[in-house]
Amino acid sequence: MVKSLIALLSTTAASVAIAADPTATTASAKEIILNQKTVAELALSQGYQTKQVNLQYQTYRLAVAQVLSTYDWNVAAATGYQYDKSVSLLNIGNAELDNKLQQYQTTISLQKPFTSGTLLGVELSRLSQQADLDPASPFTAPDNQTADLAGITLEQSLWGNFFGNADRATVNAANYNYDAQSILRANDLENVVLDAIRQYWTTYTAQENFKEAITSRDRYKKLVDAVKRKTSLGYSNPGDLPQAQAEFETREQAVKTASTDYLNNLTTLVTQLNLDPNADIKFMPTTLLPPVPKLPPKNVEDLRAIRSQKLKVSAAKESLDASKSLSYPTLNLVGKAYTSGWGENSRDSYSQLTSGDKPKYYIGLRFAYHFGSDVQNEDVVNKKINKDLEETRLSLQTLQATDAQTQAERRVQETYAVALSAEKQKSFREKAAQELNRSYAQGRTDISILITAMNNFVAAEVAYIQAVGNYHIALNEWASTRDELIPDTSSENR
Template identity: 65%
Template sequence: MVKKIILLLCATSTAMAQTTPVAAASVVTLSQKKVAELALQQGYRTKEVNLQYQQYKLPFAETLAKYDWLLGVTTGYELDKQAQLLSSQTLDPRNKIERYNTTLTLSKPFTTGTLATIELNRLSLNADYDTALTVQPPDNQTLDRAGIVLEQAILGNFFGVADRGTVNAAEENYKASEILRANDLENVVLESIRQFWTAYIAQENFKEAVSARDRYKKLVDTVRRKTSLGYSNPGDLPQAQAELETREQTVKSTSTEYLAAVENLLTSLALDPKSEVKFEMSTMLPAMPSLPPVKTEDLRAIRSQKLKVSAAEESLSASKSLAYPTLNVVGKAYTTGVAEKSEDSYSELTGGSRPDYYVGLRFAYNFGSDIQNERIVYNKLNRDLEQTRLQRQLVEVIDSNTQAERKAQAAYSIAQSAEKQKEFRERAVTELQRSYAQGRTDINNLIIALNSSFTAEVQYITAVGNYHIALNEWAASRDELIPDEQPSENGK
């Protein structure tokens, strides 16, 4: 009984599965241009590149943060009953002093080597003294103090030489990385285009494999008919059947490669991997373009490297300035007010009747590790390294552009030759099929011709794809695959 129920459930589930409609896969039409657009708009690699380059802004922001405004507020309460020397007040344990102290400071360093600080302070005092004292101090007092402090570097970091060098180096390094972002996006687009052509070539190879299998099926039927009539040579039928099995294997392998290539393409474009892909292709082979010479100095790689050289020079200048001892001029200007009432103290403060001025020098020098000279040596080596890279890249970009153009020209010639070769192979198959049907050609010659024709079809499709890829690589070497954004007339 249990077995019958299980069989019934299995049959019911099978019937339901057969009657349940399957959602049709969405169809995605892809061309080379659309693949490039999708790669830039929503591709995973594009998002990775953009996020990576956004992280490069942090070092520049951290450098600028050293010159932020700094607001500080401290406030507190103090109860003082401690003993004091030379004071009769400390003999009575009833003596106590309560202090309320609040200080507000606002400071900012400037890239001129200047540190400016504004300070406001209020000290409120509430005291209980022994009433037997002959001289009775006030129980409540308020002391207000306000002033400004200016400190200017005149030796090490002379008037901000090191500060400006550090900021300029950070800014130029950030700009250099931003310029290279377009190059990395070009590489993403190139990779997407290569995947597009890989998928398209895999599709055409699969179609050619199916077409070749159908041809061999017809050949097997022809040989079997000739064998039944006694017109075929010994071994012709098994040989044709063996080649048919080879074509069956090729269909399976090319089908697997095609599906894998399409899935990789859809994944890189952030599309549904279950989508059905239709390739929008033109059978015409575009002519080789004639492009004017490109200015090497205008290429992004060179502009970026020049900024890196400039940043290295700024860092070297900063390290040389910081190698000197610190000698700063310090100026202070304060005004104070004191009274039993806080409003009276504030009025005295704003009246400026109790000024306090100070002018002096602050000197500091650390020694022992020779770190100053080591920083100079390091930055000199870094500058020389960036200059050497610039000289190398000036030559390499010229070579890269020349080689990319040469590769495109060769790919165009190969594609033209492959097209002619395909036509010749197809003509040879047609003639040998007619000859074999008439009994004037050995089957080996026909099999060789069929296989060569299949290979020629595959080579032609591959040559066309290689030509399109070479054209895009040539455009990328000229910074034309993803051009720089041009500012509009209104500056936006």
């Protein structure tokens, strides 16, 4: 595309354009044909903005995982050796006694919190001791002993997070927030597609403006030549030739400006679609003007933005429920059951442990309450304000979504009417320029009138192309307000 356009320039203009794009003369460049459909597909399949959106939404998964990590299994193990020659009950009253204890202790525990407000735990421990007591010690004990302990613990919330009310509400809030964010992914991708389509039409318009600048310059070159002939024959009016020559220089400037504008827009489009910078880009846009489609009303409640905001409202309500539940004092039911064993060796200790002859049980209540800063009540107030804020946003977004659809439809109707009018205007401008050109050749029209008509014709041609692009952009924007540019996908729902 760049090569074919630059070939139309004069030697001076061509050197400027090639300097702006050194790859324009690459003969083996890959050809890429773009239209509105392929631009949308390329933006979604390989554009960096699409990759950025997808990666951004992947980061939202961590928040849910962090909440659920509270209910992970927790296993802990500790083992160690202790050498004890300190003063103890074994040598109290006679510090000169030389008692030595060597102990090996191993403990393994497993805990699992549940969203029912329950904490379940299992614990196993073994203590092996080798004693070297002073013969003068009044205490006697076997040289080797092993004690085993196994137990299960259960803790249940009774007040403050009553049977897991706060836990479940916190998990639900995290899931609602994640789902709300995931729904909006398609909307962000729609914005990526719309940006690419806008850039496509901007670049195409810049290309056509460049072509028209070249064509206009050639027209004025012919006009200058014609005026020179009339001047040599004495038929031209005073000032005709300088006016024509000045306008020709204006066209020369317009060519250089349009060339730079087109190349800059083309570079932006290539980057946006992640295309090969050396590719030969060709545009195949549709210049047809399909009539404004008749679409049934779209229920705003079904729009992704509204569904997302409803989930945010639900998340805020769950967070408020969790805050209220946690504002009460903590009262937990605690139960423990252990069995133990003892022996001069590990086998005897384990046998007694498994027999259950030496049990230990505990049941009770554990109470805790923090006070002084009133942070619990402030947190409840904060969560209620946040809930009211999300509900207000929902009401506002519902109204804005209705307005956006109405305004987008009006924009489509307006751009369609403007495009039809621009098509007629281009035809009239062309006819006027042709008639005035013949009239000037016959000496019946002032050259300034002809120049104005020619300039108006060039502007009308560019305006028509811009109007067609605006209409197609408006159609896509209307589809976007109805969530129909990119349909819902199963990945939005977990």
